[in-house]
Amino acid sequence: MFYDPIWDKQHEECGVIGIYDRNLDIPRYLYWGLFALQHRGQESGGMALINGSDIRTYRGMGLISTVFEKGVPQEEGHIGIGHVRYSTTGSNNPRNIQPLAVYTAMGEIALAHNGNLTNTRALREELDKAGATFQTTMDSEIIVNLISRSRKETFEERIIESMNRVQGAFSLVLMTKDKLYGIRDPYGFRPLCIGRTSEGGWVLASETCALDAIGATFVRDVKAGEFIEISEAGIKATRYAEAGRKQVCSFEYIYFARPDSIIDGQDVYQARLNMGKEMWAETQYDADLIIPVPDSGNTAAIGYSMASGIPFNFGLIKNRYMGRTFIKPNQKQRELAVRMKLNVVKSVVRGKRIIMVDDSIVRGTTSGIICKLLREAGAKEVYMCVSAPPIKYPCFYGIDTSVRKELIASALDEEAIRKYIGVDKLHFITLEGLDRALVGIPREDMCLACFNNDYPTTIPVSTEEGEKYALE
Numbered sequence: 001m002f003y004d005p006i007w008d009k010q011h012e013e014c015g016v017i018g019i020y021d022r023n024l025d026i027p028r029y030l031y032w033g034l035f036a037l038q039h040r041g042q043e044s045g046g047m048a049l050i051n052g053s054d055i056r057t058y059r060g061m062g063l064i065s066t067v068f069e070k071g072v073p074q075e076e077g078h079i080g081i082g083h084v085r086y087s088t089t090g091s092n093n094p095r096n097i098q099p100l101a102v103y104t105a106m107g108e109i110a111l112a113h114n115g116n117l118t119n120t121r122a123l124r125e126e127l128d129k130a131g132a133t134f135q136t137t138m139d140s141e142i143i144v145n146l147i148s149r150s151r152k153e154t155f156e157e158r159i160i161e162s163m164n165r166v167q168g169a170f171s172l173v174l175m176t177k178d179k180l181y182g183i184r185d186p187y188g189f190r191p192l193c194i195g196r197t198s199e200g201g202w203v204l205a206s207e208t209c210a211l212d213a214i215g216a217t218f219v220r221d222v223k224a225g226e227f228i229e230i231s232e233a234g235i236k237a238t239r240y241a242e243a244g245r246k247q248v249c250s251f252e253y254i255y256f257a258r259p260d261s262i263i264d265g266q267d268v269y270q271a272r273l274n275m276g277k278e279m280w281a282e283t284q285y286d287a288d289l290i291i292p293v294p295d296s297g298n299t300a301a302i303g304y305s306m307a308s309g310i311p312f313n314f315g316l317i318k319n320r321y322m323g324r325t326f327i328k329p330n331q332k333q334r335e336l337a338v339r340m341k342l343n344v345v346k347s348v349v350r351g352k353r354i355i356m357v358d359d360s361i362v363r364g365t366t367s368g369i370i371c372k373l374l375r376e377a378g379a380k381e382v383y384m385c386v387s388a389p390p391i392k393y394p395c396f397y398g399i400d401t402s403v404r405k406e407l408i409a410s411a412l413d414e415e416a417i418r419k420y421i422g423v424d425k426l427h428f429i430t431l432e433g434l435d436r437a438l439v440g441i442p443r444e445d446m447c448l449a450c451f452n453n454d455y456p457t458t459i460p461v462s463t464e465e466g467e468k469y470a471l472e
Contacts, residue, residue, distance in 0.1 A: 014098070015040030016112040016192075017210050018081040018173035020180040020230045021201025026050075026080040027072040029197075029214045034064045034082045036213035037206055039258055040114075041084035048099040048110035050077025053177055055108045059097040078201075079180050081173045083112035096136045104148040106155055109176055113140040114206055115169035115190045116398040118459055123166065142166070159183070160227055160240045167457060169249075169397035171222070173204050180204065180230040183240070187247040187456055188224030189397045189447060191263045194235070195219055202230045207261040221264050247447035247456045251399065253438055254388045255296050255359040266440035269299055274437035275387040275429060276303020276357065283427045284308075285355055285383050289348070291315035293358040293370065300387040301357035310355065315348040316370070338369045350378035360388040361417065361428075364408040368421040375422075383425040389451040390414065390428050396459045397447065 015037030019026055030047045038045075045067050046059025056075065060067035064084060083098040101110040117123070117139040124134070124142055132145050146162035147155075155176055163170075169189035174181040182204040184192045195203035195216035203216045211218050222228055227240040248264050249256070259269040279300070290312045292301035305312035319341050354374060361367055371382050390409030404410050408417055418426035431451060435443040449455045 014083060014085040014112075014114045015206040015210075016081070016083055016114050016171065016173045016204070017206070018079075018112070018175065018180045018182065018204040019197070019201065019214075020079050020203075021197050021199050022078040023199035024197060024201060026077060027075055030080045030082040031064065031068060031072045032213050033203070033205060033210040034084055036210040036258075037084050038064055040206060040256065041086045043085050044094070044097040045082070045084040046097055046099060047073070047080055047082040048101055048112075048175060049073060049075040049080045050175075050177055051075050052077075055101050055110050055175065055177065057099055057101050057110065059094075059099070061094055061097065079175050079178070081110060081112050081175050081180070096138050098138075098140060100136070100138075100140055100144055102144045102148060106158070107176055109144065109147060109155070109174060111140060111144055111172060111174045113138075113143065114171045114192075114398065115185065116396060117142065117166050117170065118168035118396050118457060119166065120168075143170075143172070155179070156181075156227075156229060160238075163227075164241055171206065178231060182222055182228035182230075184222040184224055184226055186225035186241045186243050187245065187447070188243075188264070189247055189249050191248070191252060191257070192222040193218060193220070193263075194222060194228065202235055204228065204230075207257055207263065209258045209261045212260070218262070245456050246445040248441060248445060249397065249399075250434065250438075250446045250448055251360075251388070251450075253441075254434075259299055264441060264445075266438055271438050271440075272299035272387065273303035273306070274439065275434065276300035276305070276385075277307040278433035278437050279357070279385045279387065279427060279429050280304045280307040282430060282433055283383075283385060283425075285385075285425065285427075286353070287355045287381075287383060288352040289313055289315065290355045290357060291349070293356060294318040294342075296359040297357040297387070300359065300385075301355075304355065304357055304385065313345075313348050315345050315354065315356075315374070317343050317345060319343070334365065335369050335372075338366060339373065342370060342373070344373050344377040346377040349374055351380055353381040353383070354379045355383045355385060356423075357385050357387065359386070360391060361386055361408060361421070362391060363406055364417060364421050367423075371422045381424045382422075384418075384421070384423045384427070386426075386428045387434075388429065389431055389434060389448075390417075391450050393450050393453045395450050396455070397449075399450070 017033040045064045048057045099110045099112040120139040150158035152158045170185045171190040171192040172183045195211035225241040225243040227238045229236045253271040257268045290305045292298045392410045
């Protein structure tokens with residue numbers, strides 16, 4: 001599991017895209033689409049492409065621009081899939097880069113997966129006993145093993161049978177030499193949408209911003225429990241599993257998705273703007289200035305300013321050229337690293353009562369350091385508004401918080417957190433405020449388990465670092 005102790009952010013696992021079009025330069029369009037999805041994963045990336053009758057993969061560690069710094073592949077096939085990744089299940093090493101491509105008795109298949117399976121251990125043990133071999137530590141490899149071992153007559157039947165055996169969160173794109181497939185889990189945890197290219201082809205992608213990047217037109221979201229098959233005959237949609245209680249991840253709207261995306265009918269930018277407005281309604285703070293923690297707090301801070309009439313400005317400047325920070329976890333080095341990533345504009349904050357807006361507080365390490373920096377720069381008072389409710393419970397559906405004791409809100413109440421990070425006032429948006437902000441998504445259709453312990457599926461017991469956590 002990757003966790004940057006400096007930035008103190010949760011990370012989504014990955015983003016996926018698939019294109020079927022006989023007239024496009026598939027590698028180049030996949031590259032543009034992956035570039036648009038880069039925010040969903042910066043650890044590694046790659047693509048799988050048709051080369052004659054074979055599927056070839058092109059993968060590497062780092063950003064997409066680094067993976068393909070010498071140029072995109074020159075394959076001329078009409079199908080391709082792509083992936084950008086953060087690791088949640090499986091360590092961050094080159095063996096775990098996606099897409100995965102395997103040979104089966106029915107031919108080659110490649111897969112790219114966004115999400116996290118909750119029955120990984122049981123399935124892996126079963127496959128181990130049956131003689132399966134694994135080249136990676138990813139749960140995604142379990143899926144391709146199930147597909148390759150299925151005895152069903154067609155690829156479509158094998159895929160569907162396999163997907164009915166896995167549990168948890170998954171949005172997948174898969175390809176064979178002549179078809180492209182998309183699958184979304186029965187709860188719809190992770191996003192997946194369908195687009196139409198300008199040349200009459202089809203696109204599957206994690207977010208609509210990827211469709212915009214390649215000039216494709218949004219058609220609709222893939223429904224929870226839906227199987228999409230795209231071939232020369234066109235597009236076919238099948239309900240492969242009974243849709244459960246729809247549970248779109250609320251953090252897609254709070255933090256993960258790009259602001260210019262629309263997910264399951266909800267405009268992400270508008271949702272974050274509304275979160276800011278709701279926080280103003282809940283706090284009515286009297287202050288001189290509103291600043292965001294860039295970039296994730298930007299839109300909510302604008303919404304707070306619009307609703308309150310309090311001026312908005314950038315009091316913190318982010319160094320956009322600084323990558324991950326792997327340092328020893330002592331306070332002095334942590335503070336130096338934060339100073340490298342964020343710098344205060346002293347002339348903006350000096351003598352002011354500041355409302356600082358951020359998307360979440362996970363462990364509380366960074367928020368306290370930022371507050372200290374603002375006070376050193378002359379801020380008179382520092383208030384903090386957070387557009388996510390307190391994160392009290394771990395996520396098992398593709399976010400990298402799986403140990404409850406790492407979450408500050410699991411042990412401390414709001415007043416104790418305020419004292420810990422050193423702000424004068426602290427407010428987390430309420431669940432009711434979040435519900436009002438997400439006008440396009442009914443509350444019952446959102447996964448809020450990390451806030452309220454209401455997990456929609458059976459979850460595994462975690463023994464990481466000696467901690468055993470189960471539902472109460």
